[in-house]
Amino acid sequence: MDAAVRVFHEQGVEKTTLADIARAADVPLGNVYYYFKSKDRLVEAAVDAHRDRLGALTGRLDELADPASRLKELVAGWVGQRETAARFGCPFGTLATELDKRDDGLDVAAAKVMRALLDWAESQFAQLGRSDARALAVDLVAAYQGMSVLTNTLRDPDLMAAQGERLRSWIDGIAGR
Amino acid sequence: MDAAVRVFHEQGVEKTTLADIARAADVPLGNVYYYFKSKDRLVEAAVDAHRDRLGALTGRLDELADPASRLKELVAGWVGQRETAARFGCPFGTLATELDKRDDGLDVAAAKVMRALLDWAESQFAQLGRSDARALAVDLVAAYQGMSVLTNTLRDPDLMAAQGERLRSWIDGIAGR
DNA sequence: GTCTATATGGGGATAGAC
DNA sequence: GTCTATCCCCATATAGAC
16 A cells, blocks of 8 residues: 555556556565455555545644644645655645546545545634634645645745745744734 | 647546547547657647647736736636636646656646746736745745645635635735735 | 558456466 | 466557548
């Protein structure tokens, strides 16, 4: 699964062959089909893996004292991944974008993961006393997805660092109000 | 070319076969190869088409009196395409994202188009007297790409309408300062 | 320049030995 | 449960008639 998630991120789902994943995981091709009966099922499992990773991340962030710190730590994590983002884009955003062009129903699963992130962010803004918490959550996640696309297209990690700094002070402005 | 740009947008480059495009353009498959010697060349031509469309759009916007109107009209155009964006994402952003996962050098051509949009927006903010025009241009384009990803993933055109409204007042705030 | 028929390669999927 | 060999479809690309 780790190999699949990584290779899907780096090459995209469509360009990735099951042989690519088998090689990355250092197992023979036939074995892949023992655990996943088709490529679609493997992609579905990759989406689930993203859901689990997100759950683990927000779980860790929830241990921080205040909502503003949690949000800023989330942003810091994104900025920390800027080199990867410059090469391959957001690991989940590019996957969701790709799934939206497919016939299978996996775009629905991707939407659930995106909503889980929005829900978590909304909860943080609500704890900061904002009645427009959902809109702020959309702003935050959209800002991340947008800077990921630009960082990736322009191959410029500094762009994500600059935008991350902007988000940091934006969160401070909301929290200090 | 029109058929190719449309089908690439709707299905993605990787999922699209040249037979798909030939059918959409109502020409036999063989003819495609008379005008484009490979699929790569066709994709390259599609990127060029996006460059030309962007040039035509900014050319029209440039005829408006003030920079703020031009920027708001740009946003209005995006919002006007929100149903398409909900189904297939940003026509250019999803293409650029896909090209970033390919081996060919077309990601460079995509970056040029993205930079052309950033340059145009930067020029508008500069005309509004902002010394941080480039950063504002990045904010604007990133906001658009981000709301496109969310609108697409969540299949919700209203999200783009709401974000468009936010951008409109953001531009007003900058222009009225 | 238009169109049909087809060659070629590669990727998803399976059979079956071990 | 692991691994090799292979089937089969289909997409890119070409040949060549018209």
